[in-house]
Amino acid sequence: MTEEQAERNLLTGSCHCGAVRITLPVMPTVATKCNCSICRRLGGIWAYFELGTVQFEGHPEHTTDYIWGDKTLRIIRCRHCGCATHWEPLDGVLGARHGVNLNNFDPALQARVKIRHFDGAETWTFIDT
């Protein structure tokens, strides 16, 4: 396998059971781990992309979502294995920011990404040390 192929393979991930497959448009450089009430429970590592640029297979056929609070976004998970795959704004405007959970990808992908810690619980700022 060439280095280019290896890199391309890293861009494709899936939920645990494989019903939902995700292909990123580009290699992310930064991702966010947030401590807000939902993120800390999910343990998501979110990389952000423009809505419409990430390719999903098995969504929405195999997914369900969770909407709460001020109802601005939905967190989407596989309805079979329960793994959170991504979140998207409820208005669904293409180009808007949405998050993909890098925990559904090969660990080698996360190893290449700078993970920033975001205090979504209180100060709404990054709390990197």
Ligand SMILES: [Zn+2]
């Ligand atoms: Zn699944």
